[in-house]
Amino acid sequence: MHLPNDGDEVTSLSVIPAFSDSRRVARPLRWISIAYALCLLALLAALVWMRHHHGALPVFADLTHDGLTGALIAGLTVTLTALLSCLLILSGRARSLAANAITRPSAVSSLAGWPQGLLLLTGMLAAALALRSLPPSALPPIFANWPVLTGILAVPAFAFLIGERCVGAIPAVCFPERDPLAALLRLPAAVLLAYAALLAARGIGVPLGAWAAVLIQAYIGLVAAELALRTLAIWFLPPRAPMAARAMIGSAAASLLQPGHMQLGKAAEKLKTQFGIDITRSWAISYARTAAAPVLLGLLLFTWCLSGVVRVGLDARGSYERFGAPVAMLEPGLHILLPWPFGRVRMVEYGVVHAVALDSTVAGGTTATTSLGVADLSTADGPPPPSANRLWDQQFANETSYIIASAIGSRQSFETASVSINVLYRVGLTDADARAALYSMVDPASLVRSIAGRELAHFFVDRTLSEVLGERNEEIATGLRTAVQQDLDAQHSGLEVLSLIVESLHPPGGAAIAYRGVQTAQIIASMQYSQEQGRAHTTLSAALSSAHNMRVVAEATAAERVDSALGEQSRADADSLAHRAGGRAFLLERYFHDLKTALAQGDVEIVDHRLDHATAAIFDLRAPAGTSTASMPAPNAAYTPP
Known part of the structure; x- marks a missing residue:
């Protein structure tokens, strides 16, 4: 049976299988689209x-952090968008078959234009948003049941492959978009299988970093970007004829998932048919094929020889092992040695200082228990609550409590003392110390912590509480450092203790009540001292203010009296000068002035000689009672003006 191609002249679309079977082909695609949509909605709902x-389904949360959910959501979005685009084109072909439009644009031509472009761009943007919102942020933990989890991831991958096989069973003449759609349908299955392989590799101990998850997401992003760029060409192309209208879902990146796509014969055939390049007749390619084996062998040999080139950093040294035996200690720099496995270099630190804090699990002490969940209802003057039964303000995370001998009165007893110690150590600077640290130890930090804890326990066993509290922290640190260094040297560890720092050494917690009583008394005494100082300052200020006021008033009174005396003296001098100049005229003037002043202060009666004697005034010149006559003027005495 001859099927018409795009270049053949036909009189009806009903003879073209792509149009006549469009409804039959769309039926399984709808079911596959519904299945993919339900998977996508279920994944989003779970997310x-x-x-x-928070905290529910920890396995799913760990896979989310690794980027599995983001990659799977993006892959399902790309695949579902391609399915919807194919269903859109198939519906357009069914409408064009009813209209029987062969040469002029019809329904399929219109739907293959901007509606399909808008659908594809929206889907690709949604996929890019999923990749951006759910990137790989951390490596998943190594699950003990990783084979079960790998099998669980393979189950939906198998279901997706069944859908891809259903599409692959459709003849290409009935569905021209079969091959590109099948390649995109493999995308979710490939994501699940890739993450299952990543999980299995980490489960068996193969060190695969986060770059594998990033590579998977980058591949999905590449497919989405390619489809988006191909879709942009729709707005710059004229409407196609119905027989040439296709779903724009072809992706060269997604076609890499098709079996046999990477064969050189198929690649050469595509180059010849699409670009007109026949690489089978190229002399350069033939020469490259002939010389590939020796060149590859030479590169492998050169790479193997490069394994003997070792760079030792400035903060490290290298122990060179020749045929498994250490023969030299390499200094920082570049060294050329025998290649692997004949020569090997093990790195050792050089001058790197480490700090180890002792805790109760290694030091042999007892951890002090505190009730941190109980509310603190204590007052400043009352006893402390159990949670505050400490003599220090800040509790260190590595504080350890030790039982130490003490005396209560005449009886022997035991108390607890809390101590916080940090040990600073490094690998010795000599070659012998470096070899000892490399070949004699597995975990230097654990060794230093255990030895320091043991020596600290011995220190508290040999001393009483009064001796420990009376000894200085520097002396305690010096003695412990010497003991720890001796133990490390006895075990040929190659480690050097630089310093042992006693951060804090606290007395028993029972002394907190007495100490807080002392603190309360000190606070009260300080408060009373401040109050008395305030009263003294108030009294002194009031006395100074009163003295100042009295002094100012006295100075003002004295100044007034001095000024008044000076004024009287000035007037007396003026009177003397006027008397010497005017004589009796000055006395007459003064007489009239005094008379005027006297008359202004009393009642005045005028007596005239022309008055009737019967009504004339009578003057009583008798002196008032109790008045001396000597001080009275003589009666009928005539006054003679001066």
């Missing part, structure tokens, strides 16, 4: 539920 219920 939203996880966001609202």
Whole structure:
């Protein structure tokens, strides 16, 4: 049976299988689209539920951090968008078959234009948003049941492959978009299988970093970007004829998932048919094929020889092992040695200082228990609550409590003392110390911590509480450092203790009540001292203010009296000068002035000689009672003006 191609002249679309079988082909695609949509909605619902219920489904949360959910959501979005685009084109072909439009644009031509472009761009943007919102942020933990989890991831991958096989069973003449759609349908299955392989590799101990998850997401982003760029060409191309209208879902990146796509014969055939390049007749390619084996062998030999080139950093030294035996200690720099496995270099630190804090699990002490959940209802003057039964303000995380001998009165007893110690150590600077640290130890920090804890326990066993509290922290640190260094040297560890720092050494917690009583008394005494100082300053200020006021008033009174005396003296001098100049005229003037002043202060009666004697005034010149006559003027005495 001859099937018409795009270049053949036909009179009806009903003879073209792509149009006549469009409804039959669209039926399985709808079911596959519904299945992919349900998977996508279930994954999104699980993700939203996880966001609202922190801590639930920890396995799913770890896979989310590794980027599996983001990659799977993006892959499902790309595949579902391609399915919807194919269904859109198939519906357009069914409408064009009813209209029987062969040469002029019809429904399929219109739907293959901007509606399909808008659909594809929206889907690719959604996929890019999923990749951006759910990137790989951390490596998943190594699960003990990783084979079960790997099998669980393989189950939906198998279901996706069944859908891809259903599409692959459709003849290409009935569905021209079969091959590109099948390649995109493999995308979710490939994501699940890739993450299953990543999980299995980490489970068996193969060190694969986060770059593998990033590479998977980058591949999905490449497919989405390619489809988006191909879709942009729709707005710059004229409407196609119905027989040439296709779903723009072809992706060279997604076609890499097709079996046999990477064969050189198929690649040469595509180059010849699409670009007109026949690489089978190229002399350069033939020469490259002939010389590939020796060149590759030479590169492998050169790479193997480069394994003997070793760079030792400035903060390290290298122990060179020739045929498994250490023969030299390499200094920082570049060294050329025998290649692997004949020569090997093990790195050792050089001058790197480490700090180890002692804790109760290694030091042999007892951890002090505190009730941190109980509310503190104590007062400043009352006893402290159990949670505050400490003599220090800040409790260190590495504080350890030790039982130490003490005396209560005449009886022997035991108390607890808390201590916080940090040990600074490094690998010795000599070659012998470096070899000892490399070949004699596995975990230097654990060794230093255990030895320091043991020596600290011995220190508290040999001393009483009064001796420990009376000894200085520097002396305690010096003695402990010497003991720890001796133990490390006895075990040929190659480690050097630089310093042992006693951060804090506290007395028993029972002394907190007495100490807080002392603190309260000190606070009260300080408060009373401040109050008395305030009263003294108030009294002194009031006395100074009164003295100042009295002094100012006295100075003002004295100044007034001095000024008044000076004024009287000035007037007396003026009167003397006027008397000497005017004589009796001055006395007459003064007489009239005094008379005027006297008359202004009393009642005045005028007596005239022309008055009637019967009504004339009578003057009583008798002196008032109790008045001396000597001080009275003589009666009928005539006054003679001066």
